[in-house]
Amino acid sequence: MTLTLGFTGAAAALGIGMLVGLERERHKGQGERRAFAGLRTYAITALLGYVTQHVGGALLLGLIALCLAVLVSTAYWKAQDKDPGITSEVALFTVLVLGALCAVAPELAAAIGVITAGLLSYREKLHVFARSQLTDGEMRDGLLLLIVALVVLPLTPDRFIGPYDAVNPRTICTLTVLLMVIGAVGHVAVRALGARYGYAVGAIASGFASSTVTIATLGPMAVKEPVSVRTFAAAAIFSNLATVTQVGLILGTVAPALLAQMVWPLLAGFITTAVYGACLMLRLPTTPAGQAMQVGGAFDLKLALMMVLTLTGITFVSSVMLYHFGQAGVMLTATLSGLADAHAATASIAALATSGQLTLQAASIPVLLAVSCNSLSKCVVAWVSGGRRFAAYVIAGQSLLTGAMWLGLLVR
Structure with missing residues (x-):
């Protein structure tokens, strides 16, 4: 030997x-x-x-x-x-x-x-x-990401603290790093693929930060270029791929057992969104030159910090509602918070399931309620920002996404 x-x-x-x-x-x-x-x-x-x-x-x-x-x-x-x-x-x-x-x-x-x-x-x-392609902003963002991931995250305590044991600092920091990494990966994809697929890829990358904001950004573009409304609508729909993916990543990070309960709904929503977006992109007119979606730094630190604060607040409110009103309070909180952001609501529900305050079977419905309400807010944003034609494509896609996820929960 x-x-x-x-x-x-x-x-x-x-x-x-x-x-x-x-x-x-x-x-x-x-x-x-x-x-x-x-x-x-x-x-x-x-x-x-x-x-x-x-x-x-x-x-x-x-x-x-x-x-x-x-x-x-x-x-x-x-x-x-x-x-x-x-x-x-x-x-x-x-x-x-x-x-x-x-x-x-x-x-x-x-x-x-x-x-x-x-x-x-x-x-x-x-x-x-290093000399020609990497910008100063990207270098700064990369160093910041490494500091948070390799220095701050290992030093963050891994235990539930505060009133009602609602907040876990390690979970919050991990989700922050996850958001930064996903944003950086999306930024690299946009840089690598160029402007030809800039709208679709850029929308997916931006969707990891906020799909709602992405749709609000694409709406005025659709108004200015009505010939390319399907191009912008397809990009808006593709931003939901980031939403579904990030929900899955959040569940896998915070509560892997809950992710096993949500595999079929998430898979159904992802496939339905991808197919509908691809259908919109069939025989699209050529995108006007010089209008590639602008992507700034590797990630938006302010938005990441806002999501952390939102996550902390929603988690605390959900824990209080659960303590005083039971599971009905959690569902009400998920519904209201989902109108603004599905990711933070999902993370708070997953945190409650991990701490044992909410069963896995009871946690599935609040997650889908948050995603459904978030889809409703996206429809409103699409109508206000992009007009009737743009909103018609987006509303159809959001309806298919929401229906597919609920159907996946029923048949799992």
Whole structure:
């Protein structure tokens, strides 16, 4: 068994060295300007790290790394006027350490080796992306997302606090991160696909923040361009895909058991919305140039914070209503709050189900009530903002979505 593991680690170390070395060999150059290390050097260095870890452990590995540093420094000093970069030098040290890691965790070392080779291979594309394509706002949003997800979220307590035990800080923070991540993914999709599918993709991306606001934005566009009313109506309908998806993600995050109860209603609503939106997009006229849906930063932090405050308030009110008026109070709260936003109402109901204050069977109906009332408010917004033709398409789609979800609850 030990011999088998030994051969496995040695093979992994050799594979890592050859993979990284092969990539470096292709960029090594020729003649006097060629780099100091290539395929053989990287492969031997990886094997050296593996053997060193087996023979002498961390102490001997440190001595070998020190000797390698002297050799690399000498080579770098000689070629400093030709190639001031240190990517190859750092990659050589990485291969040495990964070779040593193969003696302990060959799977992890192999995964890191593949990632290292990928970073080296996509050097030019990464440089172009960082310098030309990535904006300052997107960089700021990305750093903010990483801070919230990797620093704030792990430090947030995971327990129900406050009166009536209605609020869980970890759940609220998790939903905030989820909203930010989904917004960022939608933003990347819009940037990648371009303006041809800008309305549909942009509406889905914006729908993760607020489908109602998305429809209110598309309505005036439909008034200005009556020829393209079906284009805007299709985009408005597609924003409901984000609503249904986010309801499912919220249930899966807060109350996975409740999600199992709601699979068929959510699936029926998603399929019905997708089919109806696709039918509207058949034989659409060409969208006027220069009117691609504008998407700002990767996500809207203010909107995310507003949703957090809304979620906290609705959760507290739902808990109070449940405590004093029973399940009828929860249904009334879900109905009223759903007129403004289905996501916060869904999260509050899921939180009540998770804390044991509401049974899974009783929680399904309030969720659908929230979604149904939210569909009603979207119909009103479509009529006010986009006129009769735009509203006719949207009302039909919202009616099909709501009916399909209730039918899915009945037949599950």
